[in-house]
Amino acid sequence: MRMTRLVGRRIKEDPRDAQTVSHKFLIRGGYIRPVSAGIYSLLPVGKRIIEKIEKIVREEMDAIEGQEVLMPVVLPAELWEESGRYGSVGAELLRFKDRNDKSMLLGMTHEEAVVHLIRSEVSSYKQLPVMLYQLQTKYRDEARPRAGLIRVREFTMKDAYSFHTSQECLEAYYERAHEAYVRIFKRIGLKSCVSIESNSGMMGGKISHEFMAVAESGEDTIFMSPCGQYRANREIAYAAWKYEKSAPLPLEKVHTPDKKTIEDVAAFLGLKPENTGKAVFFRDEKGSLIFAMIRGDFEVNESKLKNYLKTNELTYADDNLIRSCGAEPGYASPLALDTSKVRIVIDNSIAQSSNLVVGANEADHHYKNFNAGRDLPGAEVIDIATVRDGDPCPVTGQPLMMRRGIEVGNIFQLGTKYSAAMKCEFLDKDGKSHPMIMGCYGIGIGRSMASVIEQSYDNYGPIWPITISPYHVQLCSLNPKDGVTETADKIYSELSESGIEVLYDDRGEKAGFMFSDADLIGIPFRIIISPKTLQNNQIEFKRRGEKDVTMINIPELGGFIKETVAAEFAKYKA
């Protein structure tokens, strides 16, 4: 490709709206352009990168017997009513009516569509297992798109769905899909991408993993053990917390005037926050009151609590609701409450600790020496603590590392949630009908591209891995005179003919101008030709991101580039 013809200008200044590295460089390098909030056009260089990522994804999906299909973006609401999701998914599902007043929606994921397809095409155990995948546009009406391609409304996703006759078959396939994902993210050049245990959320199902590109700009908080044996999303992470028990002392009411916060109470009584119990009141989606108690130095993990309570919504309860069960805001404890009006759950940290300070359900008073086993027998004891940076790994006890991650992919063992609801069944050997057992497997394509930048850039632009770089080599023709143009043209056509993808900067601009554009385009290898190098019948060869240059004799150039490119590709072999 000649740069004189290339559409998509480079921008020298950071766009005002961009905060993250990938957002800035994707705009500045001429890869994407915003059209509306969270909706982007892809320019030629961006499109080439996306296609290369898609090609790798296709290869790995095909390698695990996936069959590519294409399902519609626009789906009838009735399909989603069958699964029950039409009512349960919120405003991020974009609903609209067609001209006949029929309710339609834009697909944000395609479980319903694929089940609709499979249930009419597959009916016997002999046809299973099977996996279908597609690369298709998804639309989610995100409340807050952000950070360029990292959180968008319209995006391309590879989504795959597997169908099995047994849980064992699903689990075996799930493992293969997991391995395929590891290969994909290695091949596209993510330097740090880990699979972590995750919360299944609205998808239903039990076991699931998220593939996280570790990056500061990530939206999720993840915990990783230094040994690599434990990795989990903060939403479900737990740690090997140690608690100390001592002999219970008698309950004692103490005067704590105007001391409402954990810090104030602890300081006033000369204790540490871990010697106190924190009371947190929630209201669930039905309006019921939940009293959660946790040691004073911990925070309640609302995801864990939601999962335990099997509720979709938790908000903090207001003071009136808190008082309705006999508790006093700021001085609350689980003692002597009206348990018909409140459900009490206590964290392990409370159950395993002794002689804590808790509220007395009376203004300006607390109790000392609360012991859950003695004072609150039969309480629901669960893990609702939020892991903190440095908490002990559940496997090895080493301090967990807290990181941010971009979720580039996820895999779920769905089970029969959709197949049962939508009657996607197969006949077994005995002629009996069963719902198929499903898995689903997603990868965000655009988000993956952005994640690669987040992990591979310098001050001047992205540094693309050769596997997804828009071109293999950039050819810069400097000061094109004295035969430079002729030689550059010849190198361009010879390399192109030998299968090397060349971006040829034939604009004859100032060197610095061309180099800074080249940095923004981020191609890993650069060939520079000028009257100076041509004097010795040579070109200059440079790697993106490195200072050193190598002089190569022009007759040897073709072979050298082929070898160098091949060697670079080999580094990303999975």
Add this chain to the structure above:
RNA sequence: CGGGGUAUAGCGCAGUCUGGCUAGCGCAUCUGCUUUGGGAGCAGAGGGUCGCAGGUUCGAAUCCUGCUACCCCGACCA
């Protein structure tokens, strides 16, 4: 949905508080000449409903009211 911010040429900004000449600057674009190894110089040119709609005023980018879009934090989120 709550909180904060922004909106003036393709991009980045000044001007707004304190209303007043023809709305500026840098980058980019076009023309000519000179340049040519890390963002070239000179000379010239084109490009604006000052986000939108009302209002106040002799006069509004500037003051008032309403709206919209975009960004950030939070809530939310396979």
